[in-house]
Amino acid sequence: MPTHPLTVLVVGATGSIGRLVVTEAIARGHTVRALVRDRAKGAQLLPADAELVVGDVTRPEILPEAVAGADAIVLTLGSFGTGASSPETVDYAGVRNVLTALASLDGVRPRVALMTSIGATTRSSSYGHLLEWKRRSERLVRASGLTYTIVRPGWFDMNGPDEHQMVFLQGDRRRSGAPADGSVARTDIARVLVAALTAPEAAGRTFELVAEQGAAPSDLGPLFAALDQDPPGSLDAVRDEANMPLDGEPQRVRDDLDAVRARAAA
Secondary structure, three states, rough: OOOOOOEEEEEEOOOOOOHHHHHHHHHHHOOEEEEOOOOHHHHHHHOOEEEEEOOOOHHHHHHHHHOOOOEEEEEOOOOOOOHHHHHHHHHHHHHHHHHHHHHHHOOOOOOEEEEEOOOOOOOOOHHHHHHHHHHHHHHHHHHOOOOOEEEOEEEOOOOOOOOOOEEEEEEOOOOOHHHHHHHHHHHHHHHHHHHOOHHHHHOOOOEEEEEEEEEOOOOOOOHOOOOOOOOOOOOOOOOOOOOOOOHOOOOHHHHHHHHHHHHHHH
C-alpha cells in the first residue's frame, strides 16, 4: 500500500493493459479515475471501485475535467487503425492533448507514467510508422517539465509461465520487431507502471521492460535505482541512438514540442 495514496487517472483504461493498471492501482490503495469513451463498456470491464470519467483523447476540449485534481496519470494508449484510430491521432496526439489539458489548469502537475514499446527508436521495421509516433509522444512528455517514467515493454504475454523476473534495459538495442526482442506479462507491465508513480528512483527514467526465467521481484525499487536518468532537457532517452533529428521532423511535430516547452517554462 502506498504511504500517500494518490488520485490516479488511467488513460486507455479499457485496453488490455489499462484494465490491469486500474486493478493494480486500486489494490495499492490509490483512488482511480478511469477515462472511458463509453460508460457502459467501462462499467462492464472495470472494477466497481473505479470512478468512470467519460472522455476521448482525440477531443481535447473535454479533457480538462478528467485531468483536474489528478496526482498521477498513467497513459496506456494503443492505436489500431487509420484516421481517428491512427498512431498519430491516438498514440501521439492523445498524449499531446492530455498535456495540453493539464496546462490549462493552474497548479496541476501530476506525475506521469507513459507506456510506449520496446524498439521505439527503430526506423526500419514493419512497425516503424507506429513506433515513430510513440517515440514522438515520449519526447512530448520529456519536454513537459513533469516528473515522468517511460516504460517500453516487450511483447505482451509471450513469456513462459516461469518467466516473471523483470529486466530493465536502456539504450533500446533490441529492435528486430519480433518476440526475440523480449516479452513480458501484461500483469507485470501494469505493476511496473503503477509502482513508478510512487518510487522516487523511477523519476526521469526511460527503460525497456522484459522478463526472464524466475519469480517476480517483491521490490522494484532496486531495479529503478539501477537505471540512469534521462539527461535534463534531452528529447530522447539516455543512451538512445540519435537517429531521429529534430530538424527532419514534420513541422506540426516541431510546433507541438515548441508549445509544450513554452508551457513548461512559463
